[in-house]
Amino acid sequence: MQEITLTVNGRAVTATVDERTLLLEYVRDVAGYTGTHNGCLEARCGCCAVEVDGDVVKSCNVLALQCDGASVTTVEGLSPQRVKPVQHITTQSLAGVYAPLDALQADADTLHPLQQAFHRRHALQCGFCTPGMLMVLKDFLEDNPEPTRDEVRGAIAGNLCRCTGYQHIVDAAMDAAEQMRQDTVRAAAAGDA
Amino acid sequence: MKPFTFLAPRGLDEAVAMLGEHGPDARVIAGGQSLLLAMKERLARPSALVSVAGVAGLRDWTYSESGQLDIGAATTYAELAEAALRGWHAEIAAVAGNLADRPVRTMGTLGGALCQADPRFDMPALAVGVGAEVDTVSADGVRTRSADELFRPEGGTVLGPGEILTRVRYPAADAYRAVAFEKFRYRQFDAALVSVVCAVRPDGSLRLAVGAVRPRPVLVSATDPAGIADEVLPAAEATTRLRAYQRELIAVLARRAIDRVNDDARS
Numbered sequence: 001m002q003e004i005t006l007t008v009n010g011r012a013v014t015a016t017v018d019e020r021t022l023l024l025e026y027v028r029d030v031a032g033y034t035g036t037h038n039g040c041l042e043a044r045c046g047c048c049a050v051e052v053d054g055d056v057v058k059s060c061n062v063l064a065l066q067c068d069g070a071s072v073t074t075v076e077g078l079s080p081q082r083v084k085p086v087q088h089i090t091t092q093s094l095a096g097v098y099a100p101l102d103a104l105q106a107d108a109d110t111l112h113p114l115q116q117a118f119h120r121r122h123a124l125q126c127g128f129c130t131p132g133m134l135m136v137l138k139d140f141l142e143d144n145p146e147p148t149r150d151e152v153r154g155a156i157a158g159n160l161c162r163c164t165g166y167q168h169i170v171d172a173a174m175d176a177a178e179q180m181r182q183d184t185v186r187a188a189a190a191g192d193a
Numbered sequence: 194m195k196p197f198t199f200l201a202p203r204g205l206d207e208a209v210a211m212l213g214e215h216g217p218d219a220r221v222i223a224g225g226q227s228l229l230l231a232m233k234e235r236l237a238r239p240s241a242l243v244s245v246a247g248v249a250g251l252r253d254w255t256y257s258e259s260g261q262l263d264i265g266a267a268t269t270y271a272e273l274a275e276a277a278l279r280g281w282h283a284e285i286a287a288v289a290g291n292l293a294d295r296p297v298r299t300m301g302t303l304g305g306a307l308c309q310a311d312p313r314f315d316m317p318a319l320a321v322g323v324g325a326e327v328d329t330v331s332a333d334g335v336r337t338r339s340a341d342e343l344f345r346p347e348g349g350t351v352l353g354p355g356e357i358l359t360r361v362r363y364p365a366a367d368a369y370r371a372v373a374f375e376k377f378r379y380r381q382f383d384a385a386l387v388s389v390v391c392a393v394r395p396d397g398s399l400r401l402a403v404g405a406v407r408p409r410p411v412l413v414s415a416t417d418p419a420g421i422a423d424e425v426l427p428a429a430e431a432t433t434r435l436r437a438y439q440r441e442l443i444a445v446l447a448r449r450a451i452d453r454v455n456d457d458a459r460s
Contacts (some may be wrong), residue, residue, distance in 0.1 A: 002199060018196075019196065019197055019198065019199045019242075020194045020196065020197070039234070041230065041298060042230060042233065043226065043296075043380075046294070046296065049296050050297075055271065055299040056295060057294040057296050057299045058297065058300075059299050061225070061226055061229050061230065061297075061300070062225065062229070062300060063199065063242075065199045065201070065228065066222075066225065066246065099458045101364070129389060136295055136296060139295065140295060142396060154381060155295055157294045157295075157313060157380070157381035157382045158293070158294025158295060158296055158297060158382045159294075163297075
């Protein structure tokens with residue numbers, strides 16, 4: 001057992017964990033952010049993608065100990081209002097499945113541009129792969145603000161979605177890229193003013 | 194996974210000492226993208242993991258005075274893909290940016306790929322193809338080998354249990370006029386089914402290597418696609434469908450690589 005401290009979505013989380021603890025298990029079971037999904041556990045499906053110090057990794061294939069001292073962002077960290085970890089599954093949190101924005105007490109404007117685009121473009125059906133898709137695409141779009149559709153498909157090569165056929169996910173990513181470019185321009189203009 | 198001790202040394206001497214202390218069952222972990230998968234399957238059961246991710250001076254790249262490209266073994270694929278490399282060295286960055294998938298490239302390292310020595314991986318084939326050198330450190334001191342010497346014919350590396358791969362040195366930019374790496378994989382994140390490296394020396398002669406077919410990357414003496422296929426995988430050995438397909442791929446990829454280097458060398 002070793003004591004480690006990770007900053008998860010801006011909150012320092014210290015725990016004494018077994019050496020074998022994966023980052024995925026730390027994020028879900030220790031920090032309590034269950035938005036990061038355990039899919040294949042063998043670095044294939046990408047449902048467990050999170051950002052570690054600004055770069056996306058598959059958290060099922062990284063030891064928590066490898067990330068000691070690092071700053072981790074999960075899908076909950078994408079939209080600022082969803083930073084409270086879910087402690088128990090309740091009827092209220094289950095109701096969130098049917099009216100997710102209401103359950104989060106969020107509206108479409110406070111979501112990350114990618115989340116808005118996924119919502120608008122119907123880029124998820126069962127939603128299991130969505131946290132991973134969002135994290136990988138966020139990292140990709142930050143590095144490549146003007147991608148082609150082929151490049152987007154290349155970026156999510158390591159993310160499996162069995163529902164959508166990827167078409168709407170690529171649509172949403174292109175939408176979000178456009179939105180993020182506009183936001184950058186607007187932020188730069190605000191900075192000048 | 195079987196239980197293990199996790200050690201995070203800050204310096205190379207400390208890392209070597211830790212490896213010595215924990216005996217032959219201790220393993221070095223860099224990104225862990227291959228090792229952790231093997232540990233989950235219990236194919237690897239290390240008693241201790243010595244992480245070199247935090248060791249100073251293993252995650253950088255520099256040009257030496259003689260123009261060689263010197264890359265720290267713990268440099269990740271993502272870092273390598275973004276490196277502004279000159280001349281044919283740009284092909285190294287291109288290969289690093291076009292393997293596995295984005296999250297895996299964030300963690301996976303050059304040295305990790307070489308030590309894993311999976312014949313289907315791109316970096317071992319590229320290192321052998323261009324004649325790179327590797328430095329290792331152990332309790333006996335620093336040792337330099339050619340990439341060709343690193344890989345055993347039956348697979349795996351010749352590295353001893355206490356040895357740590359520290360640097361990978363590629364020949365200078367003027368050692369080759371151009372280098373091309375071509376591979377085929379079923380899906381984008383898969384390892385290669387066949388990979389071919391072709392380098393043109395300044396005198397116009399070709400240096401070719403084929404990966405993913407034999408248990409280690411092999412240098413070939415033939416310089417025509419059909420001859421290369423015969424040398425690496427003779428028709429008599431290509432008895433299964435997969436082998437027959439690989440044999441066809443060798444010739445096709447060799448043709449592409451040779452055409453590409455010839456185009457690059459002219460321009």
